[in-house]
Amino acid sequence: DAGVTQSPTHLIKTRGQQVTLRCSPKSGHDTVSWYQQALGQGPQFIFQYYEEEERQRGNFPDRFSGHQFPNYSSELNVNALLLGDSALYLCASSLDRGFTDTQYFGPGTRLTVL
């Protein structure tokens, strides 16, 4: 059983560009959450998708948007990249709309903005 997968593994972009990160949840999971983890810090919750809709959102600007597909996979889009967007982006899947169920994390995508 494949766990949570994310692509790409690493990405380098320049300021002002746009980026799309992808996540495939663990088999059977219908809820996907995205996190940003800057170096030396804990993850910060970006948003959570369930039934193809954004259900919860953290304190991130509208430049961060997402999508969930009928097969529960998800994308995270970041527009107008800033240097401060450089971070590890983590995807987690679960069976619960919320956080009560165990979240399973992927390996992350390392984004570097130059």
Add this chain to the structure above:
Amino acid sequence: AQSVSQHNHHVILSEAASLELGCNYSYGGTVNLFWYVQYPGQHLQLLLKYFSGDPLVKGIKGFEAEFIKSKFSFNLRKPSVQWSDTAEYFCAVNVMDSNYQLIWGAGTKLIIKP
């Protein structure tokens, strides 16, 4: 704004020593509490969680945590650590209000000397 504090960023112990990692949060309402662990080269995974009931919860690999509501704390403990416990440990709090999200501490890097 709600926050989660982990008191020690780095902890070094010898094998068989006892471990206690501190976690405090700033929110007076209902919370769910989690400890996650990231072993070297692996994904974040759930160590244990508290929702309600007995404030002393047991997790995997001999870890336990105690929720002390009056102190807004959820400290992680293990009576005798092993070299394989070397990892980064994160405390996370699910704030159960209208804008509930998962708030993470900055993490504690634990190194166990063999």
